[in-house]
Amino acid sequence: ELVYKIQGQTIILGACSTIRWLIKFLFVSMNFTQTLPSFSPPCRRQDVPVLTPWLAPIVWEGTFSRDILNAQYVQRNLVTGVVTFAVEKYWFVIYFLSANQYFLAGHPVNFYLFTDNPEKIPPLQMAPEKRLLVIPVQNDPRWPDISTSHMDIINAYIHSHFQHEVDYLYSIDINSQLLAPIGVEIIDALVATISSWHLTPWYRNKSYERRPASRAAIPEGHGDFYYTASFYGGSVAELYKLTRACSEGLRADREKGIEARWHEESHLNRYLVQHKPTRLLSPEYYWDAELSAPPILRTSQIYKDVYDTQNDSV
Numbered sequence: 001e002l003v004y005k006i007q008g009q010t011i012i013l014g015a016c017s018t019i020r021w022l023i024k025f026l027f028v029s030m031n032f033t034q035t036l037p038s039f040s041p042p043c044r045r046q047d048v049p050v051l052t053p054w055l056a057p058i059v060w061e062g063t064f065s066r067d068i069l070n071a072q073y074v075q076r077n078l079v080t081g082v083v084t085f086a087v088e089k090y091w092f093v094i095y096f097l098s099a100n101q102y103f104l105a106g107h108p109v110n111f112y113l114f115t116d117n118p119e120k121i122p123p124l125q126m127a128p129e130k131r132l133l134v135i136p137v138q139n140d141p142r143w144p145d146i147s148t149s150h151m152d153i154i155n156a157y158i159h160s161h162f163q164h165e166v167d168y169l170y171s172i173d174i175n176s177q178l179l180a181p182i183g184v185e186i187i188d189a190l191v192a193t194i195s196s197w198h199l200t201p202w203y204r205n206k207s208y209e210r211r212p213a214s215r216a217a218i219p220e221g222h223g224d225f226y227y228t229a230s231f232y233g234g235s236v237a238e239l240y241k242l243t244r245a246c247s248e249g250l251r252a253d254r255e256k257g258i259e260a261r262w263h264e265e266s267h268l269n270r271y272l273v274q275h276k277p278t279r280l281l282s283p284e285y286y287w288d289a290e291l292s293a294p295p296i297l298r299t300s301q302i303y304k305d306v307y308d309t310q311n312d313s314v
């Protein structure tokens with residue numbers, strides 16, 4: 001009889017929860033469309049991947065609302081830093097004029113310019129929320145190749161200065177020009193830009209270092225996107241780890257007398273295969289001027305290398 005009673009209770013309990021579940025289901029299905037905000041069409045794009053297999057967003061023009069992101073960003077009271085180098089060659093005018101106008105417009109940004117020739121910098125009128133800080137650097141004899149020293153220098157300055165001054169830090173090539181706004185949609189813990197070569201038939205020209213002797217080596221069959229070293233960033237803590245790992249890899253390679261295929265870019269890619277970026281920027285965010293732009297790019301190339309800058313000393 002006891003067993004029978006218990007079974008009866010179970011049946012009643014079971015029926016109760018089924019009814020409750022049914023009511024809930026009806027309620028939810030009736031209200032579902034009302035509880036979800038409706039997004040206006042520009043938030044969707046069918047022609048490009050917008051999510052990686054590790055569920056990081058890939059930012060393309062037309063996939064986000066800058067107003068929503070700006071409002072969220074402002075609440076966090078953040079300062080973003082940008083590091084850039086002008087050693088031996090000088091391209092700063094176009095870069096800073098365009099960055100001043102388009103880079104995180106309306107938000108505080110510290111631009112850190114590493115240069116071996118501070119007195120050559122012309123007076124630049126920056127927006128009130130933007131600061132230009134010039135940091136003298138010597139052409140370091142330990143790093144005969146200019147761009148391979150970047151990781152080492154950034155790492156040292158994160159430790160000594162940037163960690164106290166900014167929340168997020170981005171590294172951007174100075175021989176480039178912004179042609180459209182770059183906003184807070186780039187802000188995340190670890191952010192990398194898919195190389196523009198990826199969208200062209202010549203994508204094989206930019207590929208990983210495969211030789212096992214290099215610390216930048218990525219074994220055959222491994223890897224996901226190929227990222228450019230011209231534009232990457234993230235939180236100061238993540239950038240500290242990234243620049244330390246890359247600089248150690250570059251140093252180890254140099255001691256062995258080996259140079260990775262695309263120098264610091266190979267080491268960056270090696271790091272990012274192991275430590276997946278939390279956000280990817282589409283090649284719209286850095287377009288190589290030597291490549292013609294495919295129609296998939298919505299904006300006319302947000303950022304691009306200034307074409308042949310070799311003799312351009314502005």
Ligand SMILES: CC(=O)N[C@H]1[C@@H](OP(=O)(O)OP(=O)(O)OC[C@H]2O[C@@H](n3ccc(=O)[nH]c3=O)[C@H](O)[C@@H]2O)O[C@H](CO)[C@H](O)[C@@H]1O
Pocket residue numbers: 084085086087088089146147148172173174175176229230262263264265266
């Ligand atoms: C010269 C150089 O670094 N090339 C790197 C860069 O090519 P890139 O074609 O992107 O080289 P780049 O000429 O844009 O140089 C990269 C950045 O280094 C700085 N800079 C460069 C030259 C110079 O004399 N003074 C100076 O300050 C400057 O900030 C410049 O924006 O990407 C390649 C992969 O795609 C490789 O990783 C190369 O190592």
Ligand SMILES: [Mn+2]
Pocket residue numbers: 173175230305
């Ligand atoms: Mn470049």
